[in-house]
Amino acid sequence: MQRTLTNQVIGKIGQEVRLAGWVVTTRDHGKIKFFDLKDRSGIVQVVTASNIHLSQQDVVEVTGEVKKRPAGSENKQISSGEIEIAASVVKILAKATELPFDMGGPELNLELPTLLDWRALSLRHSQIAPIFKVQEAVIDEFRVSLQKKDFTEFQAPVIIPQTAEGGAEVFAVDYFGHKAFLSQSPQFYKQILVGVYERVFAVNKTLRAEPSVTTRHLTEVTTLDAEFGFIDSWEELMEMAEYLIKSIFSRVEKDCADILKLYNVTVPQIAKNIPRVKLREAQEIIFKRTGRDARNEPDLSPEDEREICRWSSDVHQSDLVFVSHYPLSKRPFYTFEDPDDPGYTLSFDLIGRGVEWLTGGQRVNNLAELEERAKGRGVDIAKSELYLQAFRFGMPPEGGFSFGSERITQGILNLANIREASLFPRDMERVDVRLKKV
Amino acid sequence: MQRTLTNQVIGKIGQEVRLAGWVVTTRDHGKIKFFDLKDRSGIVQVVTASNIHLSQQDVVEVTGEVKKRPAGSENKQISSGEIEIAASVVKILAKATELPFDMGGPELNLELPTLLDWRALSLRHSQIAPIFKVQEAVIDEFRVSLQKKDFTEFQAPVIIPQTAEGGAEVFAVDYFGHKAFLSQSPQFYKQILVGVYERVFAVNKTLRAEPSVTTRHLTEVTTLDAEFGFIDSWEELMEMAEYLIKSIFSRVEKDCADILKLYNVTVPQIAKNIPRVKLREAQEIIFKRTGRDARNEPDLSPEDEREICRWSSDVHQSDLVFVSHYPLSKRPFYTFEDPDDPGYTLSFDLIGRGVEWLTGGQRVNNLAELEERAKGRGVDIAKSELYLQAFRFGMPPEGGFSFGSERITQGILNLANIREASLFPRDMERVDVRLKKV
Numbered sequence: 001m002q003r004t005l006t007n008q009v010i011g012k013i014g015q016e017v018r019l020a021g022w023v024v025t026t027r028d029h030g031k032i033k034f035f036d037l038k039d040r041s042g043i044v045q046v047v048t049a050s051n052i053h054l055s056q057q058d059v060v061e062v063t064g065e066v067k068k069r070p071a072g073s074e075n076k077q078i079s080s081g082e083i084e085i086a087a088s089v090v091k092i093l094a095k096a097t098e099l100p101f102d103m104g105g106p107e108l109n110l111e112l113p114t115l116l117d118w119r120a121l122s123l124r125h126s127q128i129a130p131i132f133k134v135q136e137a138v139i140d141e142f143r144v145s146l147q148k149k150d151f152t153e154f155q156a157p158v159i160i161p162q163t164a165e166g167g168a169e170v171f172a173v174d175y176f177g178h179k180a181f182l183s184q185s186p187q188f189y190k191q192i193l194v195g196v197y198e199r200v201f202a203v204n205k206t207l208r209a210e211p212s213v214t215t216r217h218l219t220e221v222t223t224l225d226a227e228f229g230f231i232d233s234w235e236e237l238m239e240m241a242e243y244l245i246k247s248i249f250s251r252v253e254k255d256c257a258d259i260l261k262l263y264n265v266t267v268p269q270i271a272k273n274i275p276r277v278k279l280r281e282a283q284e285i286i287f288k289r290t291g292r293d294a295r296n297e298p299d300l301s302p303e304d305e306r307e308i309c310r311w312s313s314d315v316h317q318s319d320l321v322f323v324s325h326y327p328l329s330k331r332p333f334y335t336f337e338d339p340d341d342p343g344y345t346l347s348f349d350l351i352g353r354g355v356e357w358l359t360g361g362q363r364v365n366n367l368a369e370l371e372e373r374a375k376g377r378g379v380d381i382a383k384s385e386l387y388l389q390a391f392r393f394g395m396p397p398e399g400g401f402s403f404g405s406e407r408i409t410q411g412i413l414n415l416a417n418i419r420e421a422s423l424f425p426r427d428m429e430r431v432d433v434r435l436k437k438v
Numbered sequence: 439m440q441r442t443l444t445n446q447v448i449g450k451i452g453q454e455v456r457l458a459g460w461v462v463t464t465r466d467h468g469k470i471k472f473f474d475l476k477d478r479s480g481i482v483q484v485v486t487a488s489n490i491h492l493s494q495q496d497v498v499e500v501t502g503e504v505k506k507r508p509a510g511s512e513n514k515q516i517s518s519g520e521i522e523i524a525a526s527v528v529k530i531l532a533k534a535t536e537l538p539f540d541m542g543g544p545e546l547n548l549e550l551p552t553l554l555d556w557r558a559l560s561l562r563h564s565q566i567a568p569i570f571k572v573q574e575a576v577i578d579e580f581r582v583s584l585q586k587k588d589f590t591e592f593q594a595p596v597i598i599p600q601t602a603e604g605g606a607e608v609f610a611v612d613y614f615g616h617k618a619f620l621s622q623s624p625q626f627y628k629q630i631l632v633g634v635y636e637r638v639f640a641v642n643k644t645l646r647a648e649p650s651v652t653t654r655h656l657t658e659v660t661t662l663d664a665e666f667g668f669i670d671s672w673e674e675l676m677e678m679a680e681y682l683i684k685s686i687f688s689r690v691e692k693d694c695a696d697i698l699k700l701y702n703v704t705v706p707q708i709a710k711n712i713p714r715v716k717l718r719e720a721q722e723i724i725f726k727r728t729g730r731d732a733r734n735e736p737d738l739s740p741e742d743e744r745e746i747c748r749w750s751s752d753v754h755q756s757d758l759v760f761v762s763h764y765p766l767s768k769r770p771f772y773t774f775e776d777p778d779d780p781g782y783t784l785s786f787d788l789i790g791r792g793v794e795w796l797t798g799g800q801r802v803n804n805l806a807e808l809e810e811r812a813k814g815r816g817v818d819i820a821k822s823e824l825y826l827q828a829f830r831f832g833m834p835p836e837g838g839f840s841f842g843s844e845r846i847t848q849g850i851l852n853l854a855n856i857r858e859a860s861l862f863p864r865d866m867e868r869v870d871v872r873l874k875k876v
Contacts, residue, residue: 003668020668022832039668040588040636057832094803096832120827123634136591143578150478153574155660155843157862158596158620158643159609161869171597171611173620175657176647176866178873182596182611182620189862192558196567198478205596205643209614219613222593230441230458230477365532386862386870389558394460394495394534405593424595424627424824428614431599432824435616 001063007041010080012066019044019085020093022124023058025104036104037062037085038126044080045069048087056103057096057124063089112417119424119432130259132423134252135222135409139203141251142224142403145244151226152197156186156204162383169209171219182207185402187332188387190227191363194398195390199228203405213427215417216302216355218406220426227400234336234346234362237399238322241350241358242274244403245320252412263413268353271317276348278325282308298330306354320357324348333377334370336362336399346399353411360401367391439501445479448518450504457482457523458531460562461496463542474542475500475523476564482518483507486525494541495534495562501527550855557862557870568697570861572690573660573847577641579689580662580841583682589664590635594624594642600821607647609657620645623840625770626825628665629801632836633828637666641843651865653855654740654793656844658864665838672774672784672800675837676760679788679796680712682841683758690850701851706791709755714786716763720746736768744792758795762786771815772808774800774837784837791849798839805829 004017021039035054037046046062054060064087075081100118101110108115108125115122122128143153160183163170171182186204193200202225210217226244231237249267253260260266277285283295286307294304300323312321325344328337335345347361364370370391374381381388409421419425429435442455459477473492475484484500492498502525513519538556539548546553546563553560560566581591598621601608609620624642631638640663648655664682669675687705691698698704715723721733724745732742738761750759763782766775773783785799802808808829812819819826847859857863867873 003670020834040590059832059834093834094829094832097805097830099831118827120630120633120824121831123631124831129634132592133590135593139593140581140585140591147578152478152571153578154570154861155573155577155643157658157864158645159658159864159869161871171613173609173611175609175869176649176873178869180869193561193861195558196561203641205593207596211614220595220597232441367535386558389556391532392535393537393559393562394497394532396458396497396531423592423631426595426597431597431613431616431618433599435614 005041006037006039006044006080009044009066009085010083013068013083015066016063017066017085018061018063019046020061021059023054023056023060023096024126025056026054034084042080043078045075045084046087046090047084048090050087050090052090052092054090054092055096056099057121058092059094059096061089061091061093062087112419113434116419116425116430117434123423127262128420130256130262131409131413131415131421134256134259134412135405135421137252137255138248138408138412139222139224139405141248142244142405143201143203145247146199146201146226149199149240149243151199151201151228152193154189154193154197154200154202156183156189156202156225158183158205158207160188162380169211171207171209184208185223186225187334187402188384190225190400191334191395191398192386192390194227194229194400195393195395198230198396199226201226209428211428213429215419216407218418218422218425218427221422222405224403224405225400226402227398229396229398231362231397231399234399237360237362237401238274238276238324238348241322241360241401245274245350245352245357245408246270248408249412259413265412265414267412268319269313269317270320274318274320274322274350275312275316276322276324277308278344279323279327280325282321282323285311298327300349300351302354305351305356309351309354312351320350320352322348322350331361333373333379333381334363336364348401350401352408353414355407355411357407357411358401358403360399362397362399365391365395365397443479444475444477444482444518447482447504447523448521451506451521453504454501455504455523456499456501457484458499459497461492461494461498461534462564463494464492472522480518481516483513483522484525484528485522486528488525488528490528490530492528492530493534494537495559496530497532497534499527499529499531500525550857551872554857554863554868555872561861565700566858568694568700569847569851569853569859572694572697572850573843573859575690575693576686576846576850577660577662577843579686580682580843581639581641583685584637584639584664587637587678587681589637589639589666590631592627592631592635592638592640594621594627594640594663596621596643596645598626600818607649609645609647622646623661624663625772625840626822628663628838629772629833629836630824630828632665632667632838633831633833636668636834637664639664647866649866651867653857654845656856656860656863656865659860660843662841662843663838664840665836667834667836669800669835669837672837675798675800675839676712676714676762676786679760679798679839683712683788683790683795683846684708686846687850697851703850703852705850706757707751707755708758712756712758712760712788713750713754714760714762715746716782717761717765718763720759720761723749736765738787738789740792743789743794747789747792750789758788758790760786760788769799771811771817771819772801774802786839788839790846791852793845793849795845795849796839796841798837800835800837803829803833803835 350358
């Protein structure tokens with residue numbers, strides 16, 4: 001008999017079905033036993049008179065008849081709550097050993113380190129598994145939305161010959177006796193490919209040797225990068241980012257409505273458009289609202305990021321805000337300087353619910369200027385041969401941006417810690433297991 | 439004026455347009471000059487009376503009128519061949535320096551190392567850029583086809599705490615003073631996630647310290663991995679792989695018809711179904727056809743792979759063939775043994791046009807057996823804690839497979855060297871630049 005998914009049984013009252021999945025909870029009523037069976041589509045109650053011993057997470061196959069539950073015993077919490085399976089056969093496909101904690105309840109009230117120590121188990125919980133359905137939707141919508149705008153998807157390398165931006169915090173690899181590095185960003189490659197396809201995007205694994213343990217940083221993240229040429233204005237970059245983020249929110253609202261409900265959240269609000277302010281304007285606003293004077297700082301502090309979002313929400317009914325015109329010194333050497341505002345760049349961050357979600361900007365596309373800017377910052381650009389070639393052989397005015405998929409997932413679901421938005425989070429203390437144990 | 443793409447000009451005869459792109463070829467006829475302008479959508483001829491000096495790969499913006507070409511001067515090779523742009527203004531957005539080779543012809547007859555030394559330029563060539571449109575279609579169709587089958591996409595980590603399969607050829611990373619590794623495969627993670635989502639897939643960067651320089655190996659590849667649980671038979675795995683490869687061929691035929699024509703190829707033929715033979719049957723067939731006796735070998739040699747494909751093509755009109763039942767010793771420790779054929783595994787390779795495209799099989803899902811099999815192979819599985827958890831807490835019968843996106847792209851376009859199917863190929867001698875130069 002063909003397997004039936006649990007979300008397909010409702011219409012089959014009176015029919016014999018074969019189900020398979022995991023035992024989530026068991027209730028022993030003496031001669032008969034009840035258990036909830038979970039598969040990828042949902043959950044259903046099974047009742048059996050067999051004296052088989054079942055525990056949470058056992059993998060079972062059930063053959064039985066779909067029956068209407070006795071009046072008064074329906075469960076309105078689940079979509080199959082009006083029926084149950086009267087099992088004639090329950091077969092254990094794989095027996096689970098004793099669990100370190102109860103997996104049957106609606107919540108897992110455990111510390112995050114414990115959840116991560118038991119990641120292969122805790123991911124199965126009904127509160128945790130859905131997080132990565134949201135992340136899946138975010139990433140897929142990013143791709144689908146850019147395909148509609150004529151972008152070409154590419155695969156960026158992980159191993160790179162030089163540190164792209166001259167920064168620290170890069171992992172080194174022994175590459176056949178040579179020193180190579182792990183990519184912190186596909187920046188140089190996406191710019192090279194603007195020279196080939198004009199409009200490109202990539203979903204990347206980027207690696208950064210973050211030496212601090214915070215709730216906002218990981219050593220390995222999935223970034224969503226886009227870059228495109230022949231822009232007439234740097235504002236087109238923000239328009240494209242706004243189009244994307246709105247598309248992503250719509251997709252999550254549509255595909256993940258149940259999950260938003262489970263987390264008791266809505267997608268961030270954008271009344272009409274995402275407001276755009278220069279860094280100095282943002283600092284002025286923060287000063288006026290809070291009295292905290294950060295008007296001489298070259299960047300926003302985490303507290304500033306939260307405050308400018310509160311302002312945006314209060315005044316513009318937008319939980320997101322673009323902050324632009326960071327000073328030259330705070331942006332990578334390839335960032336375009338605003339000819340109308342010397343010393344400041346045509347760059348921007350998108351701050352969402354108090355945290356940076358995206359960073360982007362127009363790039364220097366003139367070879368001589370690029371070389372001079374690199375030199376001024378002590379970046380040995382001569383080593384990045386392919387990157388230089390792209391500019392030597394004609395590069396249009398262009399720019400782009402990079403999202404962090406974990407930051408967006410965290411932001412949408414209001415998760416306290418970015419580790420919750422990574423399937424297998426890596427930081428300086430953990431790579432699957434705690435490093436001291438290795 | 440809004441920019442018009444070159445593939446939109448045909449219907450605009452008599453209208454003024456603004457175009458932007460790269461100069462591909464120039465022809466100086468004294469008082470007037472012709473040049474071909476390329477953008478992401480195509481190519482169009484521009485004629486100008488200006489005395490501007492233009493060279494290949496200059497980035498220009500052209501304003502002018504769309505005109506029908508004089509009778510007899512049409513170019514049937516390009517879709518815009520009946521018209522040209524009579525430019526009133528030609529503005530250089532970025533000047534290209536002198537090219538190391540001519541980029542204006544239909545072919546680039548250069549050695550591969552030279553093409554790779556100038557990768558940022560050579561990728562722009564009309565013969566090379568389309569290769570990665572095929573790869574893009576292959577990867578996208580893999581995802582879309584599995585979404586239709588209820589698979590969940592996940593992001594697999596690059597940095598791993600242990601070498602997954604106990605093999606050599608793994609890159610090591612200094613991870614805050616600890617030793618970590620680069621993932622050679624998302625195998626353990628996709629199996630863990632079968633315990634969560636039943637059916638999963640991922641597009642991965644996988645890294646392998648290939649110590650040999652061949653036309654078939656790279657150190658960094660993009661693999662397409664799928665894994666799913668609750669299989670009733672290992673043959674469902676081959677069915678899913680066959681569904682995918684057929685979907686990919688249809689997509690490439692539909693989206694990349696021009697490119698197949700340019701490369702003078704068709705997608706590989708599959709008359710009806712992909713034939714399936716056991717390794718020993720394949721060796722028997724090869725012996726009968728060629729007299730070469732490899733019947734005691736535990737694997738197919740490259741020459742064997744070519745011959746069994748020739749057989750498949752001759753006898754079954756299929757350019758692909760599944761070879762199954764490799765001996766236990768030649769497959770990873772987690773491979774399921776065939777209870778009806780002891781010593782041999784329920785594993786398979788898909789050989790396409792003489793090269794392995796995919797490898798897969800059913801996995802051991804019983805914890806005790808898995809531990810015993812690992813021990814017998816000297817794999818210290820105890821270190822892979824999360825992987826063990828997945829089996830400790832109930833894992834259904836399951837299996838999966840992994841494609842190499844470069845191998846498929848190479849196979850479809852009949853490219854001589856796998857490096858041609860990687861945007862930025864890495865091997866022991868090159869990471870963008872030749873390593874001896876670093």
